[in-house]
Amino acid sequence: MTESVTRGPITVGGNDIGHDIGNDVVKDVTGNVINAEGLTKVFGEFRAVDAISFSVGGGEVFGFLGANGAGKTTAIKMLTGLLAPSSGNASVAGFDVYTGAEDIKRNIGYMSQRFSLYDDLTPLENIRFFGGIYGLHRKEIKEKGRALIDTLGLASVADVRLKALPLGWKQKLAFSVAVMHEPRIVFLDEPTGGVDPLTRRRFWEMIYESAERGLTVFVTTHYMDEAEYCDRVSIMVDGRIAALDTPLELQRQFGVESMDELFIRLARPAKGGAS
Numbered sequence: 001m002t003e004s005v006t007r008g009p010i011t012v013g014g015n016d017i018g019h020d021i022g023n024d025v026v027k028d029v030t031g032n033v034i035n036a037e038g039l040t041k042v043f044g045e046f047r048a049v050d051a052i053s054f055s056v057g058g059g060e061v062f063g064f065l066g067a068n069g070a071g072k073t074t075a076i077k078m079l080t081g082l083l084a085p086s087s088g089n090a091s092v093a094g095f096d097v098y099t100g101a102e103d104i105k106r107n108i109g110y111m112s113q114r115f116s117l118y119d120d121l122t123p124l125e126n127i128r129f130f131g132g133i134y135g136l137h138r139k140e141i142k143e144k145g146r147a148l149i150d151t152l153g154l155a156s157v158a159d160v161r162l163k164a165l166p167l168g169w170k171q172k173l174a175f176s177v178a179v180m181h182e183p184r185i186v187f188l189d190e191p192t193g194g195v196d197p198l199t200r201r202r203f204w205e206m207i208y209e210s211a212e213r214g215l216t217v218f219v220t221t222h223y224m225d226e227a228e229y230c231d232r233v234s235i236m237v238d239g240r241i242a243a244l245d246t247p248l249e250l251q252r253q254f255g256v257e258s259m260d261e262l263f264i265r266l267a268r269p270a271k272g273g274a275s
């Protein structure tokens with residue numbers, strides 16, 4: 001495995017919503033894995049997510065950035081079927097967020113620092129447990145489990161409790177487990193917190209390999225080196241999408257030298273932006 005993160009250009013599905021998402025389960029004719037149009041969440045008088053519209057294409061690595069409190073978690077909850085929107089439309093993996101929330105949950109992968117693997121179980125036990133939750137058959141779990149352990153180089157620690165393993169290994173295992181059921185899209189909520197840049201880079205090699213095979217990756221991060229690894233990046237400010245494009249194009253548009261500079265320029269003046 002090389003140390004550098006390289007990736008050929010990918011074709012991103014167009015932004016054209018092209019059809020009425022409506023309130024029924026829709027067959028997504030655009031090829032996009034996410035289509036959101038005016039998606040909004042209001043808590044009392046407060047608009048936590050304020051009419052966001054965007055699309056994410058198949059195999060795209062999409063960075064979802066914003067300062068603390070910008071509305072990312074609320075948006076992700078709506079997109080993963082955990083929270084009903086107040087208004088607007090969205091479909092994820094071909095299912096409508098209003099009527100297909102349960103289908104969405106079954107057809108996505110999800111990984112975050114808060115919701116991850118069990119520290120008291122071994123890698124193999126975690127694979128078995130989550131494989132069962134994702135509805136895989138015993139035989140499938142066995143085969144995939146063995147392949148996963150080999151690919152990740154975990155054979156020597158397959159029976160060691162997770163808490164004894166380095167965080168970087170756990171994160172790679174958590175990602176692999178989150179996509180074990182072969183979803184079209186995986187949501188990664190700050191997946192690499194607390195590890196060094198080299199370990200992060202290795203994690204991202206894994207993301208790229210999966211994206212090359214067609215997996216769509218929707219990732220939130222506070223690390224701007226990771227933002228540069230994304231095909232496109234959106235930056236949320238006070239519930240709205242303030243910028244959305246490729247990292248290079250965003251830097252050109254805003255006349256800045258780095259994603260760091262862009263993030264500080266856009267996200268810091270926000271009234272909700274405390275990070």
Ligand SMILES: Nc1ncnc2c1ncn2[C@@H]1O[C@H](COP(=O)(O)OP(=O)(O)OP(=O)(O)O)[C@@H](O)[C@H]1O
Binds near residue numbers: 043
């Ligand atoms: N259930 C709720 N009731 C009222 N306000 C809420 C609720 N959930 C979130 N908010 C508010 O909505 C805003 C956006 O919160 P959200 O958690 O989506 O932001 P975020 O961008 O994910 O931030 P972080 O990076 O800190 O997780 C915040 O001001 C938060 O206090």
